[in-house]
Amino acid sequence: MKPRTEYQKRVVAVNGSLRNLANKHFVEVYNRACTHIAFQNKGNTLICGDCGEVIEQPKISIAGLVRCPHCSKKLKPLDSKKWSTREVYYIMAIDQSKGLQILRYYLLYTYFRKHQPVRLLPLEIFRVYINECGQRAVCSKLRTMFSAYRDQWNMNSDIELRQPNMAWRYTPYDVRAWAHIRTRKFTKECKRAGLDVNDTLFPDAETICKILQDNRYETIWKAGMHEMAFRLEPKEMTALWPALKICMRNGYNPNNVKDYIDYVKQLIQLEKDIHNAHYVCPADLDAEHRRTNASVQKILDRKRFLEEQKRMKEAESAYAKRILPFLNFYMKNKNFHISVLPTVKAFYEEGQAMHHCVYSNRYYERKDTLVLSCRDNDDKRVATIELGLPKCDIRQVRAACNKIPEQYDSIVRLITRQKKELRKLSAAMV
Numbered sequence: 001m002k003p004r005t006e007y008q009k010r011v012v013a014v015n016g017s018l019r020n021l022a023n024k025h026f027v028e029v030y031n032r033a034c035t036h037i038a039f040q041n042k043g044n045t046l047i048c049g050d051c052g053e054v055i056e057q058p059k060i061s062i063a064g065l066v067r068c069p070h071c072s073k074k075l076k077p078l079d080s081k082k083w084s085t086r087e088v089y090y091i092m093a094i095d096q097s098k099g100l101q102i103l104r105y106y107l108l109y110t111y112f113r114k115h116q117p118v119r120l121l122p123l124e125i126f127r128v129y130i131n132e133c134g135q136r137a138v139c140s141k142l143r144t145m146f147s148a149y150r151d152q153w154n155m156n157s158d159i160e161l162r163q164p165n166m167a168w169r170y171t172p173y174d175v176r177a178w179a180h181i182r183t184r185k186f187t188k189e190c191k192r193a194g195l196d197v198n199d200t201l202f203p204d205a206e207t208i209c210k211i212l213q214d215n216r217y218e219t220i221w222k223a224g225m226h227e228m229a230f231r232l233e234p235k236e237m238t239a240l241w242p243a244l245k246i247c248m249r250n251g252y253n254p255n256n257v258k259d260y261i262d263y264v265k266q267l268i269q270l271e272k273d274i275h276n277a278h279y280v281c282p283a284d285l286d287a288e289h290r291r292t293n294a295s296v297q298k299i300l301d302r303k304r305f306l307e308e309q310k311r312m313k314e315a316e317s318a319y320a321k322r323i324l325p326f327l328n329f330y331m332k333n334k335n336f337h338i339s340v341l342p343t344v345k346a347f348y349e350e351g352q353a354m355h356h357c358v359y360s361n362r363y364y365e366r367k368d369t370l371v372l373s374c375r376d377n378d379d380k381r382v383a384t385i386e387l388g389l390p391k392c393d394i395r396q397v398r399a400a401c402n403k404i405p406e407q408y409d410s411i412v413r414l415i416t417r418q419k420k421e422l423r424k425l426s427a428a429m430v
Ligand SMILES: [Zn+2]
Pocket: 048, 049, 050, 051, 052, 053, 068, 069, 070, 071, 072, 073
């Protein structure tokens, strides 16, 4: 992609001038953070994957590791009798050049082969550039065709400026590195924003941008709310900011941040005062969250109930008009009788009593359907019947919980006997 804006031109200039990292950095990362393995060997011996020497009479620790007497690495013995194996890690180097903060991502391949020392192959695949204002640009290798996984890169391509055309978290660049290179260089803006933290706390590219763009993020980051800075979306920040200020004043740092954001949003929905520490710094977040959840649910249920009633009212008149010819129609034998469901409310009652979807799937709105209810002599519901119009063929006969009723055959017989009458009535429908 050709650089168009000033910023892109600046990024491309820096991209061309970056130097490769020395191999010693990757050796250090490998020794510190990657898995070291041992091959199974004949007899009671292992072979060190790191230096390739044979380990006689290995002592396995409680953690399942073995110390190599030759290179003194802690090794994990393989389960299988493989001769070679390979691991891949995303490694990040934090670099800076000409005022741009750069996150350089490498794929570190570690190749093990019996009786041979380990071989490391680091390949740089992309760089994320962030300027003073938190603006982001990416230079990367190409993706392979039809890449289904994040780490499918075309290794022969160059690291060039690319334009990610989707939300950051869906791009292949939103990667959490397995480990960081020890030597880290920060721009003065990043240092001032407090980004110079240890590996486990180091923010991802998205969070760094948020911190540099919005000083409220910088404030919560410096107050130690790292997880909050990571989770909180910029559009949620404005709503939650008063609550966060109270949290910082009271030294309150919720451990379940996702729940906490939900909780404060619900407080806002319930029109509670989020400037009040009583609400925003609960001692038992779980219990309070459950309580607000119940209140919000109540409001939603009420809203849904009113909507449902409105819909029922609207549907009622249309349905009454449609089934007018059937209203007085009635079939019976000595055990039960069948009649049309007369109102939409009757659909609701039928659905509730029989635990099926005759109401929820809005059968009363279907023009090609006639729904009847079969009841015994005590007026207890036996089955719900769906007929197809205009032929009046039987589509479904269902007892409670969508089961097949015991009286299935006699119901079918009764309806078949009355089919002529049914057809005549259905012809009169509008
Ligand atoms: Zn060794």
